[in-house]
Amino acid sequence: MAAVRRGTLAGALQPVLCGAALHNVGVQPLLDAVCDFLPSPLDLPPVTGRHPRTGAEVTRRPSSGDPLTALVFKVAASEFGELFFTRIYSGRLKRNARILNASHDRRQLVTQIWRMHANAQERLPTVGAGEIVALTGLKDTGTGDTLTAPHHPLVLERPVFPETVASMAIEPRTVDDRAKLSTTLNRLSREDPTFRWRSDAETGQCIISGMGELHLEVIKHRMLREFGVDANVGEPRVAYKETVRAACSATGRIVRQTGGHGQFAVVMIEVAPAPGLMHVAFHSAIRGGAVPREFIAAVEEGILATARAGVQTGYPLIDTRVTLVDGRYHEVDSSDVAFFAAAALALRHAVEQVGVHLLEPVMRLEAVTPEEFLGAVLSDLNGRRAEVRGMDQRGKFRVVRATAPLAEMFGYATALRGLTRGRASYTMEPTAYARVPQHIYDTLVV
Numbered sequence: 213m214a215a216v217r218r219g220t221l222a223g224a225l226q227p228v229l230c231g232a233a234l235h236n237v238g239v240q241p242l243l244d245a246v247c248d249f250l251p252s253p254l255d256l257p258p259v260t261g262r263h264p265r266t267g268a269e270v271t272r273r274p275s276s277g278d279p280l281t282a283l284v285f286k287v288a289a290s291e292f293g294e295l296f297f298t299r300i301y302s303g304r305l306k307r308n309a310r311i312l313n314a315s316h317d318r319r320q321l322v323t324q325i326w327r328m329h330a331n332a333q334e335r336l337p338t339v340g341a342g343e344i345v346a347l348t349g350l351k352d353t354g355t356g357d358t359l360t361a362p363h364h365p366l367v368l369e370r371p372v373f374p375e376t377v378a379s380m381a382i383e384p385r386t387v388d389d390r391a392k393l394s395t396t397l398n399r400l401s402r403e404d405p406t407f408r409w410r411s412d413a414e415t416g417q418c419i420i421s422g423m424g425e426l427h428l429e430v431i432k433h434r435m436l437r438e439f440g441v442d443a444n445v446g447e448p449r450v451a452y453k454e455t456v457r458a459a460c461s462a463t464g465r466i467v468r469q470t471g472g473h474g475q476f477a478v479v480m481i482e483v484a485p486a487p488g489l490m491h492v493a494f495h496s497a498i499r500g501g502a503v504p505r506e507f508i509a510a511v512e513e514g515i516l517a518t519a520r521a522g523v524q525t526g527y528p529l530i531d532t533r534v535t536l537v538d539g540r541y542h543e544v545d546s547s548d549v550a551f552f553a554a555a556a557l558a559l560r561h562a563v564e565q566v567g568v569h570l571l572e573p574v575m576r577l578e579a580v581t582p583e584e585f586l587g588a589v590l591s592d593l594n595g596r597r598a599e600v601r602g603m604d605q606r607g608k609f610r611v612v613r614a615t616a617p618l619a620e621m622f623g624y625a626t627a628l629r630g631l632t633r634g635r636a637s638y639t640m641e642p643t644a645y646a647r648v649p650q651h652i653y654d655t656l657v658v
Contacts, residue, residue: 213248220249234426253342259301261358261368264314270366276340278302279364280311284350284357285371288403289438295326295346296353301368303361305345306338313350314365315357323349355405373405376421378625380428381448382409383418389441393418396439400431407431415449425626450619452656453645454524454568455531459484462565464558466550476542477550479503479511482535483562489531490645492519496536503539503551510548511536514555523563525570525657530645534559569647570656573618576643578611579628581636586610588631596620597649615643619652 219225227249231238253274259281260271272281280303288295305311309322326346327334339345353359356370384390397409397420407427409420422428428445435441461482468475486493494512496503503511519529541551577598581589589612593600598616605611621640628636648656 217249221251221255234430253301259368261366264317264365264367272302272366274341275302276304278341279361279366280305280359281361281366281368282359283368284347284353284355284359286403287353287355288346289399293348294350295328295348296350297328297344297346298359300339300341300343300345302341304338304340307336310362311359312362312365313353313357314360314367315370316352317365318352319362320350320353320359322347354402371405374423376406376408376423378424378428378623379419379421379448380425380445381415381417382420382432383444383446385442385444389443392439392441393443396435396441399439400434404431412448412451415451417448419448420445424629425623447622450572452525452527452573452648453530453571454522454527455487455529455571456483456485456563456566457569458566460562460565461537462558462562464554464556464561466554466557469545474542474545475547475550475553476540476545477507477547477554478540479514479536479551479554479558480538481515481555481558481562482537483559483566484533484535486531486533488644489533491530492516493533494536495533498536498539502541503536504541504546507541507546507548507551508536510551511539511555514552515559517552518556518559523560524568527570529563529568530571570653571645572648572652573642574615574644574646575618575621575640577614577616577621577638577640579614579636579638580606580609580611581628581632583608583610585632585636586612589628589636592627592631596624617646618642 216225216227220227227245229238229242229245231242233239256274258271258273260269261281262268263270272278281301282298282305283301284296284298286297288297305322305325307322307325311320311322312318313320324347325336325339326348327336328346333346336345358366358368360366384393397418401407401409407420407422409418412419420428420431422431432443432445435443459482461480464479466475466477492515494515496508498508515534519532521528523529579589590600593612593614593616596616597620598614600612600614602613603610624638628638
């Protein structure tokens with residue numbers, strides 16, 4: 213044991229343990245190995261940070277004689293309120309002490325100090341350098357914040373958390389669950405910086421993101437077990453778009469008489485594809501007052517509102533230019549409402565004439581894989597309708613650059629790890645919208 217410890221501290225040995233956290237296998241030997249083999253504070257050099265106001269570098273030794281310096285590395289909910297798991301790098305901390313959150317320059321009160329033993333807690337009056345404890349009573353404090361003595365501020369380097377690699381849609385099962393969902397997700401994301409959630413404005417879904425599908429499955433079970441929120445989890449819907457197939461002209465007419473003031477408006481437009489525009493661009497080419505200036509804004513609003521709602525497939529219309537070329541009005545019966553409706557009708561007529569192409573989001577992908585798994589990775593990408601753009605060598609690894617439809621990339625993190633025994637990694641970002649193949653179009657549009 214002593215030899216393994218010496219080798220580990222020297223960087224000559226790397227202990228490897230097996231286990232499965234999901235089934236609670238191997239957790240205890242892992243914790244024992246942390247104590248047996250990893251360095252204590254005395255085996256490491258003094259910690260350094262920056263003065264929050266001057267920016268000067270400050271060093272703190274792992275000694276109770278130096279000013280208090282501590283780092284909050286985890287926030288968790290408990291029956292005592294929020295627990296702030298904290299590593300004490302230097303100095304001493306007493307119960308009911310007033311300290312400084314140097315990261316945000318705010319005074320804090322530590323009401324209790326706890327030594328954690330799994331789900332049991334031991335109350336402590338004071339702790340010193342090298343201790344890992346849980347604090348209660350802190351406000352406006354989060355993961356990565358530095359706690360110091362009020363007159364000796366110091367900000368330590370914050371932990372860097374990786375970007376999320378897997379996303380799923382989540383939907384509460386009942387009305388009661390819906391009311392508690394956002395509160396629960398906020399608490400979970402505060403506890404776990406590698407978990408994030410958002411509401412998708414285009415699909416209306418709640419999207420949760422994490423480090424893998426197992427991570428998100430654990431989040432779902434925690435929601436039910438700890439917060440009593442039950443939810444269905446599945447793949448997020450793809451935000452498809454539509455665009456017109458060709459240029460055309462169309463007219464929208466609103467002519468209604470109801471005994472008093474009626475509604476009268478005639479709008480003539482020209483519609484044309486504009487690849488890469490990513491929205492609908494409206495332009496007025498009216499000359500001579502065929503449509504009074506005060507109604508042109510209503511025409512534009514009608515065009516854009518109809519485009520956002522989708523015309524033929526129910527997906528928003530993009531990559532299109534719409535030009536108002538002519539129209540007619542009535543001095544008494546014309547109104548903003550009439551021109552809004554006529555413009556919407558004109559756009560629908562235009563789209564019905566030429567039809568639409570359905571567009572899907574395309575992602576730019578870079579996968580880094582060991583050489584021996586390159587064939588399997590390429591074969592999997594081909595099955596996902598990906599287009600390989602190039603390959604490079606990076607040491608013993610191959611870098612594959614490709615573009616692929618987002619709809620085919622759900623679950624890719626898990627698939628890639630399975631293909632490469634967990635040795636490959638990838639990054640992915642949106643790059644453009646492209647036409648959906650006809651056989652995919654037929655399955656999406658009934």
